[in-house]
Amino acid sequence: MTNQGLRRATKNDRWVSFLSRPLELSFIRWMSTFGPVVRIPFIGILVSDGNILRSVLMDTQNFSKTAPGGTSDLWDPILRGPGLLNMSGVDHLELKRKLTPLFNGKVLDEMVGDTIRRSARQLADQLSSGEKVDVVSHIELMAARVVCTLSGYDIAETEERELLLQLDRARGLLRFVKLTRKQMLPHEVKTAISELESIHLRISEAYERNQVATIPYLLKQHGFSKDEVTSIITALIIAGTETVISHLPRFIQLLVTGRVIESGEAKDLDLDELVQEGLRVTVPTPVMLRGVVSPATIGKVSVKPGDRILLATTLACRRAGGFDPMRPMPKVLRNLWFGAGVHLCIGMPLAQLEILEVTKELINRFSGKKFTIIESKIRKGTLTAGYSKLVIQCRPS
Numbered sequence: 545m546t547n548q549g550l551r552r553a554t555k556n557d558r559w560v561s562f563l564s565r566p567l568e569l570s571f572i573r574w575m576s577t578f579g580p581v582v583r584i585p586f587i588g589i590l591v592s593d594g595n596i597l598r599s600v601l602m603d604t605q606n607f608s609k610t611a612p613g614g615t616s617d618l619w620d621p622i623l624r625g626p627g628l629l630n631m632s633g634v635d636h637l638e639l640k641r642k643l644t645p646l647f648n649g650k651v652l653d654e655m656v657g658d659t660i661r662r663s664a665r666q667l668a669d670q671l672s673s674g675e676k677v678d679v680v681s682h683i684e685l686m687a688a689r690v691v692c693t694l695s696g697y698d699i700a701e702t703e704e705r706e707l708l709l710q711l712d713r714a715r716g717l718l719r720f721v722k723l724t725r726k727q728m729l730p731h732e733v734k735t736a737i738s739e740l741e742s743i744h745l746r747i748s749e750a751y752e753r754n755q756v757a758t759i760p761y762l763l764k765q766h767g768f769s770k771d772e773v774t775s776i777i778t779a780l781i782i783a784g785t786e787t788v789i790s791h792l793p794r795f796i797q798l799l800v801t802g803r804v805i806e807s808g809e810a811k812d813l814d815l816d817e818l819v820q821e822g823l824r825v826t827v828p829t830p831v832m833l834r835g836v837v838s839p840a841t842i843g844k845v846s847v848k849p850g851d852r853i854l855l856a857t858t859l860a861c862r863r864a865g866g867f868d869p870m871r872p873m874p875k876v877l878r879n880l881w882f883g884a885g886v887h888l889c890i891g892m893p894l895a896q897l898e899i900l901e902v903t904k905e906l907i908n909r910f911s912g913k914k915f916t917i918i919e920s921k922i923r924k925g926t927l928t929a930g931y932s933k934l935v936i937q938c939r940p941s
């Protein structure tokens with residue numbers, strides 16, 4: 545690991561983030577220079593300090609996802625039922641309490657662990673042959689396998705093309721989300737629902753046919769109706785697909801350009817800490833939104849119902865500096881990229897499993913070996929920043 549390499553890796557990733565939404569992100573970054581909490585006319589109240597941001601997330605009396613300005617209106621017409629993303633209060637807590645034990649590391653490992661490990665091994669196998677490998681297409685295929693497994697597909701029996709088609713449709717839903725949007729238009733809702741048709745059909749089949757080892761069946765066993773299962777899984781797909789696809793190639797860029805694998809030092813690092821540091825730098829969900837339930841203050845700014853609160857996790861995490869796997873994580877930022885409080889990401893164990901398995905495979909098999917980035921193409925105009933192509937090659941040292 546070299547300081548120069550780590551700096552370059554950070555710079556590359558900041559560029560990826562910038563290109564995803566150049567105007568919006570530059571604007572909020574500029575506004576954040578006026579203070580940790582800033583009112584932006586017609587947009588909302590921007591919070592960019594980690595401590596204040598966390599305190600808003602923990603304060604469910606005054607701030608909510610379902611109050612006007614929150615995200616619930618955005619997702620409600622697509623979920624058409626309880627799906628965490630569109631809920632708050634007692635109903636949300638009740639559902640979260642039931643779902644959290646079902647999405648713990650052990651259950652997920654049983655459901656998708658082998659699929660994830662197989663995908664990570666395939667990536668490493670191809671790299672070890674010295675080929676030029678597009679990391680993005682590998683991660684997309686892994687995400688497609690995970691999404692389809694969650695929805696009840698038998699992925700051993702399903703062609704790769706079909707898995708990738710379903711992935712494409714699922715991730716396409718995020719194209720309707722913009723920082724300035726509070727609701728989807730009726731024709732967008734119609735398009736989104738029709739794009740989810742095959743996945744919904746598969747969920748329904750797995751539910752009705754009692755297909756064991758599928759999430760629809762697991763949820764059925766815990767007393768959820770078919771409509772509830774469909775809403776819950778749709779929410780998991782919306783929230784969980786693009787985030788991992790955004791993060792993993794960016795994380796691999798950080799590891800390669802920062803010479804983390806090549807230096808051989810990564811073998812001595814705590815891999816969980818390394819994964820955390822990668823997420824702190826990339827922050828796949830750059831902004832969280834809340835509405836205001838009752839008049840309150842955030843920092844020195846008074847807010848009232850109708851205001852929209854933009855919690856800019858990406859800016860808060862940036863304040864701790866560039867990518868540096870040796871630096872201890874500031875306590876206030878720990879897991880902030882997964883949110884905090886009652887809405888803490890329920891997919892965190894799944895995301896960590898995917899990231900950790902890929903990281904383990906790369907570090908265990910390639911420690912001390914030299915990687916080069918051969919080609920990269922950055923996605924533009926998306927809420928979650930990322931690459932559409934990242935070709936790397938492992939060269940004999």
Ligand code: HEM
Binds near residue numbers: 784827833880888890
């Ligand atoms: C690196 C990957 C991921 C990141 C950075 C991430 C980030 C987040 C964040 C920041 C929140 C909280 C949003 C808020 O409070 O407004 C959240 C919630 C959520 N995430 Fe994730 N997520 C990731 C992966 C996943 C995965 C893999 C799934 C599911 C398979 C998932 C499902 C959800 C759901 C359903 C919620 C709503 C939870 C609630 O409201 O109680 N996420 N995620």
